[in-house]
Structure formats: C-alpha cells, structure tokens
Amino acid sequence: MPKPVIAIFDVGKTNKKLFLIDENYQIVYERSARFVETVDEDGEPCENLESLKSSVYDSLHQVLQMKEFDIKAVNFSTYGASFVYLDEKGEPLTPLYNYLKEYPEDLKKEFYAKYGGEEKISLETASPVLGSLNSGMQLYRLKNEKPEIFDKVKWALHLPQYLSYLITGKAIADITSIGCHTQLWDFNKNQYHHWVTSEKIHEKFGEFTPADSSLKTCFEGTDFQVGVGLHDSSAALIPYLANFNAPFVLISTGTWCISLNPFNQEPLTKEELKQDCLCYMHFKGKPIKASRIFAGYEHEVQLKRIAAHFDRAAYLFKHLKFNPGLILKLVNKIPENQKEQTVFSATSAFGTRDLNMFQTAEEAYHQLIFDLIKQQIYSLKLVLNEGVRRVFVDGGFGKNAIYMHLLATSIPDVEVYASSVSQATAIGTALAINDAWNPNPAPTDMIQLKYYSAIQRTM
Template sequence: MLECSLAVDIGASSGKMLVGYIKNGKLRLQEVHRFENRLIKRDKHFCWDLQSLFSEIVTGIHASRDQGFVPQSIGIDTWAVDFVLLGENDELLTDAVSYRDPRTDGMMEEVFQQISKERLYLETGIQFQKFNTIYQLYYLKKNHPEILDKAKSFLMIPDYLNYLLTGNKTNEYTNATSTQLVNAFTKKWDRELLDQLGINKEMFQEILPPKSTLGNLKPELSREFGFDMKVLLPATHDTGSAVVSVPESNDTIYISSGTWSLIGVENNFPICVTKALDYNFTNEGGIDYRFRFLKNIMGLWMIQEVKRNYHNRYTFADFAEMADQVDDFHSTVNVDDDRFLKPKNMIEEIQKYCRETNQTVPETSGEVAKCVFDSLSVSYQTAIDQIEEVYEKEFKKINVIGGGSQNEMLNQLIADTTQKEVIAGPFEATAIGNLASQLISLGEIENLNEARQIVKNSFEMKVFRSKNKTEGLK
C-alpha cells in the first residue's frame, strides 16, 4: 500500500479525486474516482446536491484504498460564493442554492443603496458579480429574515463538506474572500459591512488560511475506511489552488480555463484602486496571503451548454476541430452578458445576440463553436489590455492552466489574438495545487517556491506562438 495525499476537486459540472505523492523529486498523480455534479431544482431554486457530493467523496476514499493507496491527508476544493446555513442543532436551514439561480437579480443594486460601490471595493477588493455571497445573503435578509435570525453557522461548500468529514467548522480564507465580506487588508470578516446590511455576523466562523489542519476524520468514518487521515485545508477556492501550479514569473499572466475563465496575475498586496474598480477586477485571497488580481470571465461553460444543446452529439474535441475549419465567420458575443449565465438554450441565445447586434448569425455547429472560441479570445485580449494598463507594464507570456489547456485550437487562437507566447499546462492544475498545499502542510515540500519548481519539473507543458505577425481579433 502506497502512502499519499488525496485531492478532492469539485467543479460546477463534475468532480474528481486524485492521489498524489513525491517520487524521485517529481509529483506523481493518479485519478481514483470521477463523478458528475449537476444542479437540481428544489423549491423553485437551482441547488447543489451536497449529500450526493459527500457520498461521492466517501466512494472516492474507498476507491483509493481499493487501488492500493493509503491517504495520509485529504483536501477539498470547489467553486466559490455558494454556502449553506446551519441552525442551533447543526441542521441545514438552507439548501446550497447555486450562483446561477436568478434569486439575486436586483440585489446588488439594492445593496448599493446602503453601501456605496466604491466603499465595498476599497474595503474588500472584490469584483462585482450579481451572484456574490453578499447579494445571496441580502436576498435572504430581504425575503427570509427568519432564516438568518436562526442561523448559527455559515459554511461555504468546501467548509460544509469538511464539516461532514470532521465535525469541525471553519471558513477557509481563499473561499471566504469571494463573499465580498472579508476586508482585504485585515483578512477578517468585515463586521462593519455586516452590521450595516443587518446580517447576523455571529454565524461566521474563524477564517483559517491554506495549509491549516482542520482535524482528523470522524471516528465512524475512520472505522468505515479502515484508516484515519488528516483533513487539511488547501486553497479551497479552486482557482486559488490552480494558481499554486503556475510557476512564478514577473512577465506571465495566467488563465485558469474551465467552466469559468479566470485571467490575472499574482500579487503580494491587494490593488484596490479606481482603475481596477472601473475594470471590475477582483483581489481574491491566495496561498500565503498572496492575492489573485484577476477578472472572472465566462469560460467553457458556453461550449459545455452548446454541447448539451446538441444532445452531446459532439465531443469538445469535435467542436474545436469544426471551429478550426470555419474560415469566413467572425461574429462574436460579449461572453460576460448575464444572458449567457443560465439561458434556456445557449445556441439560441448566441444566435439572438448576433441578430440583435447586426452580425452574421451562426447556423452550423462549427460556426457556433467558432463564435464561442473567438468571443473568449477577444474577452481575454480585453482583460490583458486592462491588466497591462493597471500595472503599467507589458506581460510577455500567458500560462493557460486547467481543462482549457488541452484545447490546442483555443490556445493557438489566444496566441494569434494576443501576439503573446502561450504556455499550456498543467492540465490538472487545481488538483496539483491542492496536493501541493497538503504536502507543504505535511512537511514533504518546504514551501511554495519549491512546490512550483516540482510542478515545473513534473509536468510537460506545450508552447504556442502566434502564426502571424498581424494584429489579432479586436
């Protein structure tokens, strides 16, 4: 039996569990379990099925043992902003309502009537998105105040899953920052904001940073698995873990490419300046209290939905190939338009947008795919221009990590559009970063710099350069 650490990486459409260990100075990975994650409808809201997700985690722990591994530790990362509230007896008072649910429509504007947009940004440094936790909580305050009055514990999705493993409650730092309720400078819950909004501040837990030890498994789980292990906190925000996998460089912008595209740079301090506010950049917390200065852009969600609209007749590789074969089609959409957040039919919404903006309407599957990929590359270029303006410097390279790093057509398109060198990989960036944090906590890796060097030496990365010297899509 091989000792290892176990990473649980859950995204908006699927989850996976990978074991990792150091051998001959390299990080070795093996996937032991994969599962689907989908929204369910409860009481007219789109919700996550947390009991199903926890059941899959239990199945994955068993699978790791069945495949010859003995995990010494486990760490969980998920998407951001969503949460549950627990009552006095730790009963669930709320479902885990998804950020894609329309309940927050109009809530951001109502919050601005009580707290100015400028103050919110200068104190928290967080990008304005209508589904941020602050607006979800304000919805409850306005429509179900009795729930907030009863709430004794606020737990974000990975916090709750960790609670089910250990019985211990905490709010992990990187995910907590996404709520738009953590002061960027004190790194604690902003109690003045909570008081001003009338939100029960006593339900929030102590904020612990990545690499903290939450505890061991509940005794009944240890007996079920036949072994015990530590539950450690990686950066529980999946992008926070992914960025751990990006080799440090002063001239590299990263794109964490998955359901969402997170494009930005790592910083040692928050950039809460007017220009960053104007461009709606965020300063999310990272490992070692670093900051991820980035913009959250609609990502491969659009092509995922297009795939579903075509009844999964085509693979993602098919869409890339079909788009690459389309020459004379150049319509693009604003990928950050709220209409693409959860439309009834993504293809029809794309077509409608093109029709409304007097562009050629995509009809074939290849044209639809090309429209999505071209639109993403244009949004990346815009964000890069804004980053370079704020930093007053040019960045030479782009490191694409995550699932999108496997899309060679899109990587080449990014290189052609931006006229920058694109480095693709590592593919499993989030799980790798999750594991790296655990291994640092366990003392098997000394620090973040060593972790990044190990990642660089362990995984092959592909380089894309512009095939033309002309200016790309604008």
C-alpha cells in the same frame, strides 16, 4: 508496502472527483461522479447536498479500505460563492442555493443604500456587484427574507469548508473563500468588512484558519491530516507559483475564463470593477488581481446552437483542427473581425450572429472562437501589466487548437503557452498542505507546456 497518498476531493459544478496523489505528485487513483441537480423552494436548480455528502463519506470509506494506499491526508477544493447553513447539530437548514440565482433588486438597493453605495463597497471588498455571486449577499438575503432560519444558523460555511467539516466536525473560515468576490472582506484593512460585523454575520463563520493548515483527525479508525479546503481558482494557481518565479498571467479556463495575475498588486479601480475585475486571494493571503468572462458557459451554449443548426453532434467539435484558411475567409467576410474589442461586454458577439451566414459548421465554430478570443483579449488586458511576458492557458480551452492559435496571434509580444498540470486544482490543493503529509519538497517539473510560436502565428 502501501503507497502514502493524499486524497483530494475536487468538486466542480458538473463533475465531482476524488483523486489519490502520491508523494511525487502523480495521480495514482481517480474516480468521478455526476449528480442530478435538485431544486430549491423557488424551483431554481441547485446542488444536491445530500448526494454530495453521501459521496464524500462513501468515497473516503472506499479508499480507506484499499490495501495498496496509505491515506496520509485529505483536502478539498470546490467552486466558490456557495454557503451551507448548518444548525446546532451540523445539519443543513436550506438547499445549497445556486450562485446564479436572481437577487431581489429591492433588497440589493436597500443594502447598498445602508452601507455607502455600490462603488464604495466594491472598491473596499475588491468585488464587482454580482448579486448572488457575492456570497455575502446570500447571507444578507437569508437574514432579511428568512430571519427564523437565519436565527437557527450556527455555522455558515463556504462549500470547501463544509466538506472539511464533514470529516473534522470543526467549523472554519478560509481566506481563499472569504476573500473571493464575496463582499465580505475589506482588502484595505485586511479584516471582515464593517457591514459584516454590523449585521453580526461574522458570528456565523467558523474560526479563521490559514489555508495551508490542517487538523489531525480520526475517521473510521484511521488518523490523517485534514485541510481546511480551498476555493478552486486559488488552488489551480498554486502549482504555477511553485514552479515559476518570472511574472506570468494564468488564464484558467472552465465555465468561467479567469485571467489571474499574482504579480499585479495595483488596487482595483471603479472602471475595472465595472468590467468584472476582482481580486482573488493567494492561499497565503495575498491579493491576486483577476478579470473574468463567462466564456466556457457561452461556448457550451453556442456550440449546441451550432450543432443543432447544422445537424451535427456537439462532441465532433472537441478536436477540430485550426484552419487558417477559414480564419482568413472570416476576416474578409465579417469586417469587425479586423478590429480589437474596445468596449466591455459580458457576452461575445456570436450570440447575435445569424448562423445562415456560415456555409459549414466548422466555419461557424471558428467564428465562435474568434468572437470569444476578442472578448478574452479585452478581459486579459485589464490585468496585464509591465513585466508580464508569459501567458499560460490551463483547462479546457488550452486543449482547443483554434483558441490557442488565435490567442497567440492576438498578443504577439507575449509568449503564449497551453499548459497542463494534470488536474491543476487537485494538485494545488495537495500542495497547499504538502508539509503536513509529504516528507519531500514540492516537485518543480509538474507543469507541461506547449508553446505557440511566432511561426505558428502566421496565417
């Protein structure tokens, strides 16, 4: 008898994955793809939308042919801050612009002057001023720079909702995408911000739909439920909320290292906003206070620099063991290693370090992690509040022994765990619509924890 499963498309900037997850939340099938980036009209790198679309259709077609599985539902999670602009026929009108694309300074000044200033908009929308990373600003730019294209836009869909649209043909808007550093959502009034309605941009959004809802759809002769899609950072938090009631902070590590505190309901201050704090949205519509640093990206860039300088292959650093002796040496060698970071910085100190001061690649790499941890602790403390006694680290850095030991050493009053939910984002995306496809309640033992104890903290 075929095994009932949900198909989850988990689309990151680098890897695009498809998972089949059974009713016990075991991953029973997985496939992965990488696409070569294309460029937009300005020569800037961007997602290959056509490849992504083909991959979704081809992958779904393939798993529907598998006799051993019965697809009960499909859902999607992707990176945020990316809009797909569709015409009347549902065809994309532009490339999928990269959220790191430079934003025109003149247009930015004009926008904030028109709508009350950076500080006011940021506080109301719980979004730091981030240029193209505020996806609402991408729409404002399209309207002002390419009005002829903007007029043809029938739907402006965030990427998760675009993938859902490919299967259902229904245009929808979802709170985890709309409410996350977009500058589209007024957190005080719990509605679209007045600039959005003033510019009539909300007319391009699909029907506002709860993130835990789904739509019965027929695809290639098979009926199944299709979710609305989720912003990946919100999805990754869902397994933790399902498994733990006591207050915690989750540091979700990848390209960005995001400290998510679902137990901090304090409004963002202007000082916090200037330090890259923001609010994400719980899939049930509750604000989640968060802070972020671009540490995963910086780690990759600096790792390549270390590898090139010492003529070593970058992959050799992946499972490097924690060396307390090297840390002690670095504490004595570099005086600022003995002090906490006290000022916000978008990057760590490592980028300005002369690699000639390190005798070995291992020594340089330990210092890189040392610098990233100092930045991480500063970022974490921006959202840490009374009552939180546990920090979970999910993703790439959770597997990095040097990172975990240094993190545990830096916050001795908090229990630090490397946590692993196999594919937390995909599992969370499945959990969001559990009731639509699974007769069983969500399991409560899906997260594996590795505790970094006080003994291990001793250097």
